[in-house]
Amino acid sequence: MDGLRCPACGGALTTDREALVCDGGAGTEGGGAGCGARYPVVDGVPVLLDAATSVHTVADVLAGRSAGFVPTRGPARRLLSRLTAPPSRNVAAVANYARLATEARGLAPRPRVLVIGGGLGGDGIEALAGLDVLVTDVCFGPTTRLVCDAHRLPFADGTFHAVVAQAVLEHVLDPAACVAELHRVLVPGGLVYAETPFMQQVHGGAHDFTRYTALGHRRLFRRFDELAAGVCCGPGMALAWSVQYFLAAFAVGPTSKRLLRAQGTALTFALPWLDPWLATRPGGADAASGVWFLGRRSEATLSDRALIEGYRGAG
Ligand SMILES: [Zn+2]
Numbered sequence: 001m002d003g004l005r006c007p008a009c010g011g012a013l014t015t016d017r018e019a020l021v022c023d024g025g026a027g028t029e030g031g032g033a034g035c036g037a038r039y040p041v042v043d044g045v046p047v048l049l050d051a052a053t054s055v056h057t058v059a060d061v062l063a064g065r066s067a068g069f070v071p072t073r074g075p076a077r078r079l080l081s082r083l084t085a086p087p088s089r090n091v092a093a094v095a096n097y098a099r100l101a102t103e104a105r106g107l108a109p110r111p112r113v114l115v116i117g118g119g120l121g122g123d124g125i126e127a128l129a130g131l132d133v134l135v136t137d138v139c140f141g142p143t144t145r146l147v148c149d150a151h152r153l154p155f156a157d158g159t160f161h162a163v164v165a166q167a168v169l170e171h172v173l174d175p176a177a178c179v180a181e182l183h184r185v186l187v188p189g190g191l192v193y194a195e196t197p198f199m200q201q202v203h204g205g206a207h208d209f210t211r212y213t214a215l216g217h218r219r220l221f222r223r224f225d226e227l228a229a230g231v232c233c234g235p236g237m238a239l240a241w242s243v244q245y246f247l248a249a250f251a252v253g254p255t256s257k258r259l260l261r262a263q264g265t266a267l268t269f270a271l272p273w274l275d276p277w278l279a280t281r282p283g284g285a286d287a288a289s290g291v292w293f294l295g296r297r298s299e300a301t302l303s304d305r306a307l308i309e310g311y312r313g314a315g
Helices: 058-063 075-084 093-105 175-185 214-220 235-248 254-268 271-278 282-286 304-309
Strands: 013-015 019-022 038-042 045-048 112-116 132-137 146-148 160-166 186-197 224-233 290-297
Touching: 038 058, 045 058, 075 254, 093 160, 093 186, 093 224, 093 290, 112 175, 160 175, 175 186, 175 214, 186 214, 186 224, 214 224, 214 290, 214 304, 224 271, 224 282, 235 254, 235 271, 271 282
Parallel strands: 045 146, 112 132, 112 160, 132 146, 160 186
Antiparallel strands: 013 019, 019 038, 038 045, 186 290, 224 290
């Protein structure tokens, strides 16, 4: 992998047996000393976490205890989790990924794309096939090729033509710091695509911290020019999740929680079918389950006055 850097000090990394070592490129022309940090490589997947700043530890990742990790399940467990999962529908991802791929091909014949938090795959991400995609996460997963924390991305400046953060920024402690990192690792004019929850209940256990309105999300990406933005998960999904989590709040143990969640799913499964229509309405943005943003790296910053003028809700 080209462009890898130490997440602690930004120094260059050298392969040393089953590890990457930060020697700052000491053996190369213009190299520095580096901090000496040593990062494991497990079955070809580097684990590049900064021990001093990340809440995710190498030990937890190696032991499969890290956030986002989903153990392999048998068919019966998978069916059960489907019956009790809150009804969900993404109405925008397929078209948006296709547009992202088209825009990225305008920057390079085979654009380099960084996906953060993508170890379990993502709705519509198949549209990036044929691009040079690097999928990263804070845990091992079916598609994880590198483990890293978005607060300290282990890449040189300007490494990627596009970056993707689908349902990730609610799970980071400092979204603004992570978006600054996305900006840093993009080439000038590089692309960002993000989907982030607005009206969604807690998921992912302890690692769930933040929600955004459409304008709050736009402000997070204020150092990007907007190509397009909208609702990815609509009011029907938001209501379905509310009903399900309302019922689950009555649970007194794991079994009753499962039964109440299944009841919630049965009562509300049809609601997200309304979302392709509701997501396009002004009131849909005010009641959305999640919002998306597609933008291009800029060296200017959107003013807050211009931000307010971008409101597209029902008022
Ligand atoms: Zn270092």
